[in-house]
Amino acid sequence: MSLAETIRNHVREHRSGMLTDLLFALVWVTGVSVLFDVLNGPQWAYYLCLCAGVVAYYGFFASLEAARERE
Numbered sequence: 001m002s003l004a005e006t007i008r009n010h011v012r013e014h015r016s017g018m019l020t021d022l023l024f025a026l027v028w029v030t031g032v033s034v035l036f037d038v039l040n041g042p043q044w045a046y047y048l049c050l051c052a053g054v055v056a057y058y059g060f061f062a063s064l065e066a067a068r069e070r071e
Contacts, residue, residue, distance in 0.1 A: 024060070028053040 011018065032049045
């Protein structure tokens with residue numbers, strides 16, 4: 001199996017998950033960027049909020065999983 005076939009298979013299997021991850025990242029980065037453009041916050045806080053997106057991502061999808069298990 002070539003590298004191209006391996007990548008195609010991976011994308012085919014995980015397409016919806018990859019799209020969800022991309023959309024979450026785009027919304028988070030856009031939201032933080034707009035917020036800091038409006039507020040003119042310090043640079044270190046901007047980067048801290050961008051890094052908080054990792055925690056927000058795992059927290060958001062963990063809560064979705066927990067809600068699905070309760071149904």
